[in-house]
Amino acid sequence: MRAWWFVCLVLAAGACLARPAAADNKQGDRVALLIGNAQYPDSDTPLTTPVQDVRAVGAALQRKGYTVDIAENANKQAMQQALAQFFDKIKPGSNVFFYFSGYGIQSGKKNYLIPIDGQIWNEADLRREGVTADWVMSEIDRRGAELKFVVLDAANRNPFERRFRGFSTGLAAVTDPPANTLVVYSTGPGTMLRPGSGTRSAFADELVGPLGSDGLSRPAFDKARTAVSAASQGAQVPWIFSTLKEGAGGGWSDPRPVPKPGRTEPPKEAKDAARPGPETARPQEPARNQEPPRNEITKEAARQPPEVPKPPPEALKPAAPDPAGDFAAAKRTNTRQAYQDFVARYPNGAWAERARAEIDRIDAAAKPAPADTQVLTYSREDLRTKAELDRALERDPTNVGALYRRGQLYALHREFQKAVADFDEVIRLSPQDVEALNNRCWVRAMIEELDRALRDCNEALKLRPNFPDALDSRGLVNLKIGLPGMAIRDYDAALRGNGKQASSLYGRGLARLRTGETQEGNSDITDALAMDPTVAKEFARYGIR
Template identity: 35%
Template sequence: MSHFMRAAVVLLLAGLIVVSGGAASHAADAAKIALVIGNAKYPDNEFVLNDAANDAQDVAKELTRDGFVVEQQINLAGDVMRQTLDRFYARIAPGSVALIFFDGFAIQSNRQTYLLPVDAQIWTEPDVSRDGFSLDAILAEMNTRGAAIKIALIDASRRNPFERRFRRYSAGLAPTITPSNSLVLYSAALGAVVASGQSDHSLFVTELLREMRAPNVSAEQALTNTKNGVIGATNREQVPWLSSSLTTEFSFASIITRPPDNKGGDQTSSKPETQKPACEVPQPDATPSADDLAKDPVIADLTRKLAANAADTVSRYKRGQIYAIKRAYALAMQDFDAVIRLDPKDGEALNNRCWTRAATGDLQGALADCNLALQVDPGLSDALDSRGLVNLKLGRTADAIKDYTDAIQRNPRSSSSLFGRGVATRKSGGDGATDIALAKSMDPNIAKEFAGYGVTECTP
């Protein structure tokens, strides 16, 4: 790495600060706090991302007009980015709205999305977490500081030079674990990338700004409209990813609280989730048709790679993952089978085949795969989570609780393990409500996911 010069000294002077309504250090001066980062000048990239710098400026101006106290920074090196985030956290007052916008390069590693400073030196997998900033950690810190509403707008689903150094494919961005009352929007689908062009403005931010300016529209609807606008403008070639766990309505101009159903209650503290039936069973999403799967841009790209090289296990494993996530389990099994034939000790592939078999009801086959995955890699928390699902479906609740607990010790932020343990605890006669509530606050769709496996939190 010595032949790549770090740009930190020059970039320490590159930040611009835009503050609306008083000094940014006084969090109590405003209820809405925003940090806008546009990283355009990565020395390892062949050209400057002009759209990142321009879009960051435009977003900062729009948020300022909407009453946010905005700090805008351009071209941040790692040390400055860390200091900027710390300053952002310090400005968050309990009950406030906290928003981060990032435009630049990001990369997925160990199922987390890392935002990259301009001086990142990424050559191996461990470099990603060393030089990058975990979006999961940023949202968690926003929540810890007391932000009532957390928003992350990430325009970083770009094919970047770092991934090509140590991977044979571009992994795109990973789903983030969202605290309750959060909104997260990516410019492209999970695992997908948008080709970087030398343009002055991105389509994603152009659509975002248009929707943010719309009067009397909730923030969630504005982001949904942004997603639909990008899909329509690109003929479905670019599909932004949106995750919402909002229970309070919010618009970029004001906060709107849902009125309670009863006429005499507190007008500011209704909790819709507590008014739902205690054991409402969500309906899982339908399995996409063969045509829809074939048209998926990520699947299509991986299929082209496999047509050129049938022994490309990375592309086959990745395609199997996507098939499984979309509940196309038969196709997923074919890909995982092929990977395992080439490498019978691929722990990740064995775990994914275990999970797929568990979802389809082949519980003994699933159990054998999970056990083998854990023999290959005893510390594989995902395999413990998958085996917990198998034991849960087999009615072995004590074994399920142990597997889920072991998985949580390795990954305390696993919504799947928390929900599974809560359900297993409830089915064994215990409460389980704390685990289930925490899992739902982290992933509002977790109950629907488990319903797709044939598991619900309901007890007879």
């Protein structure tokens, strides 16, 4: 009989991490994290089902041999810690399950999972306060998981969207999950869940049984989908998107289009038969008195050194200097390094002067123009938000959250000096506020305080190494300073943490163009524009083209 035990670790106010464990678990083989957030202070009425949902689904998974961690009513710190512990448990080849129940909000075709202490007043706050589902999937895949299940039960009407939108939008459809991943929403993209009155949601209720019989597999989710749709008379239809390999997840076959007839590639069995094994890979020796094959060199011939043809006398002479031809070659490459190499070979004369002029041209083009500092007009909603923040700060000038949000509002409207003043005060009151340091880094870059901006980004990364947002900001600073190689390094690291950040991809593309990696740079820029068509205009406002 399995023994159950729960260890509650209070990670922050109101957050508890519970772990049911079984003695017969294979540690590292099957790993699950379930987050149930119900007690949001900004909500008029708490959600009634997330905590019971994650407990019930977690118990079903534990009985199937999964190592299960459960985070209940987790604030941002608790979510980050739970995710970090979860990622650390994933080993190459693991089967992995992630489940989130609570408030989720889409922005820019990304889904943000909201901690209970999320302070959301505008869409920019989502990037600071929320955790993107894309990042969770990317990190699970990066750790080497083989079979991945991600479930989002998060399309609940929330108290945040009405602050910056006139309607609730539901979740955005995932379009590019990692390979061998099954993504499940409790209701379709762009639709909202009905408020529940029971202790468990219809989705979790219908999922627990199939998980117990079929295990974690596509058939289990198909059964739950059918049952939820029938029970709600089509009002709630769970949505499933899969990149599972054929045969993965309970014998289910991927319904993607199969290759058209006429394919000439042999079947796998034929490939395996044709592939040489340990014995057939060695060439067989000819039998005695058997004439060697015609293409085999005999021992007598092997003793003779091969005849090396003598080069013609002209080839032994060094090539005559050709500055015109070499300059034309540098011009075709058209990079700073190519012209520098030319000057190193031909340091004097008219051709060297032409090459130095090209270097000056490239340096002038690479130097950023000042950022656009024209103040943007405040919308009526932004004015209302600013008035609320001003009143909050009149009551309590040390309200760090209000200072931070007002600093963001100033930055969005290009009132950069006012933004710096608010972020200064946040950092004075809370010296280790990583997000405030990152935001002040970015704002200082806009007003050309590049040395100070670099110090802020470095401090943020010292406090939180590999923080994608701070790496993205430091990449921008290095671009403005004129250090494209350093910018590429920062953008590479930012993209490892968040591979779908258009600004990092576009910035790396510009940096690559400046170091002569023309093909790679243009590829990055094309991919970034596909993600966000406005990113080029955004960089132009930064003074970088």
